Amino acid sequence: MTELIAVEDLAAGYGGPSALEDVTFALRRGERIGVLGPNGGGKSTLFRVLLGELQPLRGRIRSAGGFGYVPQTERSRLDYPVTALDVALMGTLSRVPWWQPIARAERERALAALERVGLADRARKQFGELSGGQRQRVLVARALVQDQPVLLLDEPFTGVDEPSAQLLELLLDDLAADGRGILIATHDVEQVARWDEVLCLNRRQVAFGPPEETLTPAVLAETYGAEIVRLEGVPAALLPPHHH
Amino acid sequence: MPLLLGGAVGVLGAATAVALAGRAPEIGRDTAVGIVITTLFGLGVLLALSQAAPPGLGQLLFGDLLGVSRKDVIVSATLAGLVVGALALLHRQLLVVGFDRSTSRALGAHPLLVDLALLGLVAVTVVIGVQALGNLLVIAIVIGPAAIAALLGGRLATMMAAAAAIAIGCALAGLYLSYYANTAAGASVAAVTVGLYLLVRLGASIRRSPPGLA
Numbered sequence: 001m002t003e004l005i006a007v008e009d010l011a012a013g014y015g016g017p018s019a020l021e022d023v024t025f026a027l028r029r030g031e032r033i034g035v036l037g038p039n040g041g042g043k044s045t046l047f048r049v050l051l052g053e054l055q056p057l058r059g060r061i062r063s064a065g066g067f068g069y070v071p072q073t074e075r076s077r078l079d080y081p082v083t084a085l086d087v088a089l090m091g092t093l094s095r096v097p098w099w100q101p102i103a104r105a106e107r108e109r110a111l112a113a114l115e116r117v118g119l120a121d122r123a124r125k126q127f128g129e130l131s132g133g134q135r136q137r138v139l140v141a142r143a144l145v146q147d148q149p150v151l152l153l154d155e156p157f158t159g160v161d162e163p164s165a166q167l168l169e170l171l172l173d174d175l176a177a178d179g180r181g182i183l184i185a186t187h188d189v190e191q192v193a194r195w196d197e198v199l200c201l202n203r204r205q206v207a208f209g210p211p212e213e214t215l216t217p218a219v220l221a222e223t224y225g226a227e228i229v230r231l232e233g234v235p236a237a238l239l240p241p242h243h244h
Numbered sequence: 245m246p247l248l249l250g251g252a253v254g255v256l257g258a259a260t261a262v263a264l265a266g267r268a269p270e271i272g273r274d275t276a277v278g279i280v281i282t283t284l285f286g287l288g289v290l291l292a293l294s295q296a297a298p299p300g301l302g303q304l305l306f307g308d309l310l311g312v313s314r315k316d317v318i319v320s321a322t323l324a325g326l327v328v329g330a331l332a333l334l335h336r337q338l339l340v341v342g343f344d345r346s347t348s349r350a351l352g353a354h355p356l357l358v359d360l361a362l363l364g365l366v367a368v369t370v371v372i373g374v375q376a377l378g379n380l381l382v383i384a385i386v387i388g389p390a391a392i393a394a395l396l397g398g399r400l401a402t403m404m405a406a407a408a409a410i411a412i413g414c415a416l417a418g419l420y421l422s423y424y425a426n427t428a429a430g431a432s433v434a435a436v437t438v439g440l441y442l443l444v445r446l447g448a449s450i451r452r453s454p455p456g457l458a
Binding site: 092 | 340346351353403
């Protein structure tokens with residue numbers, strides 16, 4: 001298996017004490033890595049460093065190519081005059097020079113991406129009129145149009161209804177099966193247990209490895225501090241902090 | 245022409261001041277606009293009331309729609325053409341940055357470049373409009389048609405085309421109004437624009453409210 005990203009001893013911050021340190025992990029083709037951590041634990045900081053928006057204080061990042069990025073859907077404006085297809089087409093900006101008009105082939109690629117996320121019939125709908133789950137899938141389609149080997153998803157399941165969340169999870173499985181590497185920030189421990197690797201962050205790397213090794217009560221307690229709640233029959237479950 | 249040039253320099257200076265002040269997190273963009281506008285407006289009033297105020301100042305404040313020369317029209321048309329061309333070139337960047345500024349860089353956009361370009365284009369647009377309507381009424385024709393088009397909905401590109409068409413329609417209607425009602429030309433254009441906005445706004449809220457209540 002080829003490594004798509006290799007991060008070694010990474011530290012990053014915003015001028016003060018480092019917001020994240022001791023991060024070492026690798027993402028290979030076809031892998032889904034769940035990134036767990038409390039709010040302020042460094043998930044967004046890690047993504048910003050990978051995207052090149054924040055210079056690391058220390059450490060090395062090697063990557064095989066660029067990143068397709070799926071931000072949290074709450075950040076996008078609902079009153080903005082764009083259709084689902086317009087949003088998907090925004091993914092061309094990283095590949096096609098900005099002053100060039102969009103070619104027909106790109107339009108077809110964007111429509112294919114919308115079909116892939118199950119929204120071919122919603123392409124001409126206004127983005128703001130779609131449901132939360134549909135909007136999230138449009139943002140995934142946009143990342144597919146970016147056509148990069150690695151996808152970064154920032155809490156894609158937050159504020160998404162259950163059927164949409166299931167669809168989205170199946171889609172991520174499919175995309176990994178295609179050979180993409182996927183990094184998903186999430187709060188859901190049960191969900192992470194179904195993926196290939198888990199990266200636990202709490203201002204530093206608490207653990208990295210397969211779910212059966214990392215999702216232990218000790219690691220989760222260190223990752224989430226006092227926010228852990230134990231439930232019967234489940235090794236450790238947690239209340240997602242600030243779940244909207 | 246010197247008026248146009250001086251205006252352009254002043255407006256570009258103001259645009260840069262707004263862009264720079266707006267980047268300070270403790271000020272914010274809206275406040276930055278407020279600070280720069282009130283400062284410059286105060287400065288303008290100070291200059292206008294001084295003994296040495298140039299004779300053309302009244303024209304700058306209220307414009308002279310009927311006194312526009314052939315040369316003015318050619319200069320304005322050229323500038324308008326440049327603005328439309330720049331908008332077409334920048335369209336994909338504008339769309340991405342406007343949609344979600346915080347992730348626009350990750351998508352390959354350049355938010356600062358877009359900000360500066362947009363402020364520059366607004367500045368040039370204002371300079372075009374100031375000749376006809378003056379710098380007080382120009383806001384009506386710059387913002388009014390865009391606000392009406394936004395109420396009508398659609399995609400960004402159709403909205404922009406609709407706004408341009410609405411502006412032309414309002415200008416023509418305003419001129420007829422001023423001819424028959426014997427009112428000031430610039431003020432009539434502004435009044436028609438604002439009136440149309442209120443009508444469309446009313447229509448939109450009636451359409452949205454459930455039947456029986458409307």
